[in-house]
Amino acid sequence: MILAIDIGNTHMVLGCIQEEKNQVIRHIQMSTNKIETYHEYAAEISRILSLEQIDPHDFSGCLISSVVPSVTHVVAEAVKLLTGREALILGEGIDIPLELDMNGIPASAIAGDLLATAVAAKAEYPLPAFIIDMGTATTITVLTSKGVYIGGCILPGPGTALKGLIADTSLLPAVDFVAPDHAIAKDTVNAIRSGIVYGSAGQIDGLLDRFTLELSSREAMECHPTMIATGGMGRLIAPFCWHKIIVDDELLLKGLGIIWNQNR
Numbered sequence: 001m002i003l004a005i006d007i008g009n010t011h012m013v014l015g016c017i018q019e020e021k022n023q024v025i026r027h028i029q030m031s032t033n034k035i036e037t038y039h040e041y042a043a044e045i046s047r048i049l050s051l052e053q054i055d056p057h058d059f060s061g062c063l064i065s066s067v068v069p070s071v072t073h074v075v076a077e078a079v080k081l082l083t084g085r086e087a088l089i090l091g092e093g094i095d096i097p098l099e100l101d102m103n104g105i106p107a108s109a110i111a112g113d114l115l116a117t118a119v120a121a122k123a124e125y126p127l128p129a130f131i132i133d134m135g136t137a138t139t140i141t142v143l144t145s146k147g148v149y150i151g152g153c154i155l156p157g158p159g160t161a162l163k164g165l166i167a168d169t170s171l172l173p174a175v176d177f178v179a180p181d182h183a184i185a186k187d188t189v190n191a192i193r194s195g196i197v198y199g200s201a202g203q204i205d206g207l208l209d210r211f212t213l214e215l216s217s218r219e220a221m222e223c224h225p226t227m228i229a230t231g232g233m234g235r236l237i238a239p240f241c242w243h244k245i246i247v248d249d250e251l252l253l254k255g256l257g258i259i260w261n262q263n264r
Contacts, residue, residue, distance in 0.1 A: 115255070
């Protein structure tokens with residue numbers, strides 16, 4: 001069993017993965033804290049694994065993907081303290097089983113979570129594919145019909161958009177992420193919910209349409225990409241999009257499992 005860790009800006013995801021079948025057998029979320037020491041992270045991860053009845057010494061290795069550089073090596077040290085094993089860190093001499101067409105930009109310059117989800121999408125879904133990862137930031141990345149990673153876009157995630165809206169206005173209240181009954185809302189709370197939920201879905205639909213046109217032009221044929229959503233907000237927003245979007249909460253962890261097997 002390996003420990004796959006994805007460190008995001010707001011949350012960190014721990015995945016316990018059975019190596020032979022690349023099967024995620026535990027999927028655990030915890031907060032990303034930029035000021036915790038490696039001893040504090042080790043204690044917190046140990047408690048969580050204990051609740052799940054998992055012995056840290058059962059892990060044969062660990063792979064870390066991170067978009068928070070200040071936390072990356074802190075967590076790596078915590079993993080070493082817990083398991084006795086050195087963690088592999090995505091982007092540091094790690095072989096990624098993915099062809100890139102990024103104007104010469106190397107894989108090490110691309111966020112590890114984007115690469116990992118692309119690796120998993122290539123392995124598990126029909127191509128071409130659009131991967132929508134909704135977290136603090138929402139990203140959409142593109143794999144061609146030949147499985148080549150060609151880029152994508154970044155926009156504020158629904159939570160980030162809501163936070164900015166509330167912070168910069170005097171009279172608007174904080175609301176929870178509950179879908180409104182109607183897009184045309186009758187009160188302020190539901191108007192905000194409508195704007196965030198349907199607005200986020202509309203942004204994604206519009207970008208997916210543009211991406212499809214551009215990819216069809218690039219490949220000189222009509223494309224019908226597989227569309228996959230993942231990330232913390234994926235399951236909430238995807239059902240409100242017009243496009244048929246598959247929700248796969250474990251896409252990133254499965255990608256890390258594939259990368260581990262490629263490098264172990």
